[in-house]
Amino acid sequence: MTFAWLKGHGTENDFVLLPDHDGTVHGDLDASFVAALCDRRRGIGADGVLRVIRSSAIGIESAGEWFMDYRNADGSISEMCGNGTRVFALHLADEGLVDPSQPFVIGTRDGDKTMSFDLSTGSRGHSISVDMGVPHVRDVSKVSAAGNTWEAQDVRTGNPHAVAFVDRLDEVGPLLTEPDYDQAVYPDGVNIEFVVREGDRHVAMRVHERGAGETRSCGTGACAVAVAAAVADAAQRPVTYRVDVPGGTLHVTWDADDHITLTGPAEIVARGTMEWTA
Numbered sequence: 001m002t003f004a005w006l007k008g009h010g011t012e013n014d015f016v017l018l019p020d021h022d023g024t025v026h027g028d029l030d031a032s033f034v035a036a037l038c039d040r041r042r043g044i045g046a047d048g049v050l051r052v053i054r055s056s057a058i059g060i061e062s063a064g065e066w067f068m069d070y071r072n073a074d075g076s077i078s079e080m081c082g083n084g085t086r087v088f089a090l091h092l093a094d095e096g097l098v099d100p101s102q103p104f105v106i107g108t109r110d111g112d113k114t115m116s117f118d119l120s121t122g123s124r125g126h127s128i129s130v131d132m133g134v135p136h137v138r139d140v141s142k143v144s145a146a147g148n149t150w151e152a153q154d155v156r157t158g159n160p161h162a163v164a165f166v167d168r169l170d171e172v173g174p175l176l177t178e179p180d181y182d183q184a185v186y187p188d189g190v191n192i193e194f195v196v197r198e199g200d201r202h203v204a205m206r207v208h209e210r211g212a213g214e215t216r217s218c219g220t221g222a223c224a225v226a227v228a229a230a231v232a233d234a235a236q237r238p239v240t241y242r243v244d245v246p247g248g249t250l251h252v253t254w255d256a257d258d259h260i261t262l263t264g265p266a267e268i269v270a271r272g273t274m275e276w277t278a
């Protein structure tokens with residue numbers, strides 16, 4: 001099989017994009033194929049795959065023509081990827097498949113998301129916002145790493161997150177293995193964020209992602225972190241947090257209508273075709 005691919009990232013959370021508009025190229029998108037593509041030694045290398053497919057072709061109801069079929073680096077499916085939405089939207093705009101001068105909708109497994117480009121700087125794609133919908137704040141459980149245990153706020157931003165405020169980001173160790181968490185609270189696994197305060201409405205985080213390990217950024221995670229910080233701060237909404245990640249900076253606004261908006265950059269860095277023999 002020969003297929004086209006692109007490589008992009010949002011604050012260094014990187015993705016292989018697979019154009020497959022009618023679903024005829026990749027079929028069911030096999031998990032072992034996704035894992036091989038994402039492998040940083042024997043594949044292209046990425047934290048996840050974004051298949052670009054028509055909503056009608058994947059059979060999921062959406063007001064948007066285009067569906068972000070997201071897969072983690074290990075081949076597992078997640079409901080949502082915040083950084084992925086911006087990279088996906090930039091690709092659609094680059095290919096002339098959407099008009100970036102107007103907000104437009106893309107489909108995801110967490111429902112429809114409205115994308116908006118800030119074209120004011122003239123550098124299209126360098127500031128893209130996504131309406132992430134309404135977060136769900138649940139209970140507190142515990143997470144452990146490097147011999148330490150912290151309380152972690154359960155926040156759902158389309159996918160599950162455990163947000164732990166720590167004194168220093170290096171006290172969680174190298175995060176080469178998954179931190180311990182309460183499997184009764186997160187039976188389907190969890191993305192775990194470790195957060196420090198940097199100033200007023202300003203935090204920094206590291207993340208261990210379900211299905212990908214430690215990554216340089218996580219958009220849904222940044223949203224969960226901002227929500228956890230706003231809850232801890234008893235902040236009046238609307239409120240905006242700057243969230244520094246190892247791969248850059250994101251901004252998260254939690255509005256009076258309860259919706260969260262994630263804003264950050266996106267870039268397409270490479271493209272090619274690949275011969276694949278199973």
Ligand SMILES: N[C@@H](CCC[C@H](N)C(=O)O)C(=O)O
Nearest residue numbers: 078081082083159218219220
């Ligand atoms: N990096 C993503 C989140 C990807 C999905 C996550 N690993 C999960 O399994 O839920 C983001 O930017 O949100």
